[in-house]
Amino acid sequence: MVLRSPAVTATYVRPAYHxxxxxxxxxxxxxxxxxxxxxxxxxxxxxxxxxxxxxxxxKLPHKTLRSFCRLKRYNGCLTDANPVTAPSRHQLVEFLLxxxxxxxxxxxQFSEAKSWKEAxxxxxxxxxxxxxxxxxxxxxxxxxxxxIAKLRLEFLKAxxxxxxxxxxxLGVIHSLExxxxxxVAFKGIASIAVLYGDSKHRTIHDADILILKKDLPSALAxxxxxxxxRRGAETFAQYLRFVADSPGFAGNQAVTLYGxxxxxxxxxxxxxxxxxxxxxxxxxxxxxxxxDSTIPVIDAKDGFLLxxxxxxxxxxxxxSVCRDLLDARxxxxxxxxxxxxxxxxxxxxxxxxxxxxxxxATILSEYDGTTAAAQAARLLSELASPAERRSAASLAELFxxxxxxxxxxxxxxxxxxxxxxRQIVRGLATDWSGYRRSMQTLEKQLGEERPLHERVARxxxxxxGLRGLRLARELACIKFGAN
Numbered sequence: 001m002v003l004r005s006p007a008v009t010a011t012y013v014r015p016a017y018h019x020x021x022x023x024x025x026x027x028x029x030x031x032x033x034x035x036x037x038x039x040x041x042x043x044x045x046x047x048x049x050x051x052x053x054x055x056x057x058x059k060l061p062h063k064t065l066r067s068f069c070r071l072k073r074y075n076g077c078l079t080d081a082n083p084v085t086a087p088s089r090h091q092l093v094e095f096l097l098x099x100x101x102x103x104x105x106x107x108x109q110f111s112e113a114k115s116w117k118e119a120x121x122x123x124x125x126x127x128x129x130x131x132x133x134x135x136x137x138x139x140x141x142x143x144x145x146x147x148i149a150k151l152r153l154e155f156l157k158a159x160x161x162x163x164x165x166x167x168x169x170l171g172v173i174h175s176l177e178x179x180x181x182x183x184v185a186f187k188g189i190a191s192i193a194v195l196y197g198d199s200k201h202r203t204i205h206d207a208d209i210l211i212l213k214k215d216l217p218s219a220l221a222x223x224x225x226x227x228x229x230r231r232g233a234e235t236f237a238q239y240l241r242f243v244a245d246s247p248g249f250a251g252n253q254a255v256t257l258y259g260x261x262x263x264x265x266x267x268x269x270x271x272x273x274x275x276x277x278x279x280x281x282x283x284x285x286x287x288x289x290x291x292d293s294t295i296p297v298i299d300a301k302d303g304f305l306l307x308x309x310x311x312x313x314x315x316x317x318x319x320s321v322c323r324d325l326l327d328a329r330x331x332x333x334x335x336x337x338x339x340x341x342x343x344x345x346x347x348x349x350x351x352x353x354x355x356x357x358x359x360x361a362t363i364l365s366e367y368d369g370t371t372a373a374a375q376a377a378r379l380l381s382e383l384a385s386p387a388e389r390r391s392a393a394s395l396a397e398l399f400x401x402x403x404x405x406x407x408x409x410x411x412x413x414x415x416x417x418x419x420x421x422r423q424i425v426r427g428l429a430t431d432w433s434g435y436r437r438s439m440q441t442l443e444k445q446l447g448e449e450r451p452l453h454e455r456v457a458r459x460x461x462x463x464x465g466l467r468g469l470r471l472a473r474e475l476a477c478i479k480f481g482a483n
Contacts, residue, residue, distance in 0.1 A: 088115055089403060092122050093318060096131060097325065097367035100139060107141050116147040120154060126322040127203045129158045134201060161262070162199040166192065166291060168263040169207030172226055173295050179222050181215045183296060184285040186268075186306055190297040193290040195330040203323070206256065206264035210298075212278055213253075213269040220257075220267070228257035228265055232441035238434030245427030245435070247420030247480065248410070252313075273479075274309040275352030276302060301344045304331040308348075308356040312479050316359070316399040317407040328360050332372035345376050349383035355478050358384055358392035363399055391474060398471040408464060408472060416469055417476035 088110075095106040110116050123132040133155045136143070143151065169189055176183040185193070188204035196202045211219050220230075232239060236255075243253045253270035271278060284299040298306070307328050314320035335341040348357040358380040364373035381389055402408060414420040427435040464472070 088118050088122060089318065092119050092126075092132075093322070093403065094367060095119070096128065096135060096322070097329070097364065099368045099370060102367075103135065104139055104141075107136075107139060111143075116143055117150065120147070120151050124154050124158075126319060127158075127205065128322050128326065129154045130162075130201050130203060131323075131326050158203050159200045162192075162203045163291075164261065165204050165207060165263050166199045168259055169204075169209070169265065170291060170293050170295060172207070172223060172228070172265055173209060174293070175222050175226055176209075176211070176219060177296075179218060181211055181219055181222065182282050183219075184210050184282050184298055185295055186210055186281075186298040186303060187310065189290070189295075190288075190303050191307075191327045191330070193288040193295065193297050194300065194303065195327065195334060199291070202327075206266045208254075208266045208268060210268045210271065210278055210281060212282065216267075216269050220255075223257050223265060223267065226259070228259045228263075230255055230257055232438065234434050234437035234441065238431055239438050239441075241431055242427060242435050242438030245424070245430070246439075247414060247424065271306065273313065274306055276305060300331065300334055300338065300340065301347055304328065304335065304344060305348060305351060305353050305357070307331060308360045309353050311360055312356045312395075312475065315402075315408065315410065315413060315475060315479075316395060317402050318399070319407055321399075325360065325364060329364050329371060329373055332361070332364070332376050336372040336375065341372060341376060342379060345379040346383065349380060354380070354384060355388050355391050355395065358388065359395040359399075362392055362396045366396070391478065394471055394474040395478065398475055401468060401471055405464070405468070408468065412464065412469075412472050413476045413479070416473035417480050419480040420476075 091106045091109060095103045095110075098106070110119055120129070120132065123129050129151075133151060136151070166189060169185070173183055173185060185207070187208040188202065189207050189209075192199050192202050192204065230236070230239075234242070239255065240253075243255075252268060252273050254266050254268040257265045257267060259265070269278060271281070281298055281302050284302060285296040286299055287294050288297045297303075307324055311321045311324045311328070314324070332341065335344050345357070348354055358377065361373050361377035361380055364371065365377040368374070384392070424435075
């Protein structure tokens with residue numbers, strides 16, 4: 001490829017930072033530059049984005065020129081929703097996860113760069129507006145009138161939607177209990193009930209509830225009476241076969257039911273991907289107060305493990321796991337305050353989620369080494385084998401890799417492991433038309449419906465470098481099991 005531009009935006013910087021806050025500029029460093037136009041620097045950590053200088057293309061060292069081409073390739077393969085355009089992604093993660101001193105420095109950078117508007121937009125996309133709102137209030141920050149108005153508007157929207165969806169979920173749970181069906185809430189509803197106390201502090205899009213597989217027909221009938229229905233052209237029998245052979249579910253089995261005004265219920269009957277059995281989770285359920293009601297929620301041990309498992313299901317992409325990381329940090333704190341941290345970490349070490357738990361604890365401890373997550377990271381590291389510690393370190397690196405370069409497409413993870421393809425082939429061989437209909441239904445729900453040729457073309461463009469493929473394979477092995 002011949003580059004004909006007379007000059008390229010580039011600069012020389014020291015190697016990419018690898019401080020406690022991860023592989024991005026350490027905001028404690030007084031020499032760290034404020035946000036600016038994206039530019040290049042090389043180092044053992046990869047590319048660093050800094051403020052720009054104009055440098056003639058012919059005077060660039062070969063290593064820097066290669067890095068420029070590599071960044072152009074990464075930017076070209078990312079979706080429009082996830083371009084690598086500015087360091088604000090790194091800053092927002094640090095603002096939300098780091099200790100108060102570091103967060104205050106990031107806040108000052110946002111104010112100096114007048115980039116609170118972009119931070120609020122990112123928080124909305126990541127579904128963490130309530131946490132951003134609480135963080136700003138907790139640090140007693142002063143924003144401009146326009147930024148405050150924008151943040152309050154987004155906060156009120158998120159609160160209204162979450163409160164409505166939570167209320168609908170409570171009605172469903174009570175209806176199932178009245179019908180004699182054992183049920184337990186987990187993920188969002190459980191996190192709000194146990195960790196946050198109110199839906200104003202955490203968003204939910206859908207409500208996840210767990211039942212036994214034998215109760216599925218009765219539960220579906222009960223939810224239909226509550227105004228919830230399944231969508232899709234396939235029969236329910238075809239859908240059940242699809243779920244069993246769909247790599248996207250990663251061992252979980254569930255159906256989404258839709259109600260009025262955007263309310264959704266994810267009805268689960270199998271969480272095998274986490275290594276936890278539905279009967280055991282239901283048996284450990286506890287009752288908790290939420291919105292003037294009492295509902296069954298999962299035990300803290302199960303809540304923590306399902307949270308870290310979900311980060312792996314979502315491929316450790318910040319766009320999908322920021323809320324999970326915030327939940328996990330609170331689960332670690334809750335377990336320590338209740339005197340259960342060591343016992344639960346030992347339980348995690350004996351479960352299928354050991355590497356997942358160590359990965360999440362490692363990521364959180366990189367941002368703040370004084371929290372319960374850092375203590376958990378030490379406990380889990382002592383209980384893990386050298387191979388498991390290396391795996392967790394690679395997955396933490398994958399998190400930062402995607403934070404720098406953008407989210408890897410899910411097909412990349414299918415590319416580096418044979419099990420997803422075997423599942424897809426088995427599903428198509430069993431019922432070609434039913435599997436295709438179910439796949440199209442799921443892709444439509446996720447907003448990912450595309451023709452096959454376009455999907456193949458996007459996959460070809462999104463294939464990362466060798467290091468990215470190795471990190472993707474490490475996650476695929478944890479997610480799908482050994483080949």
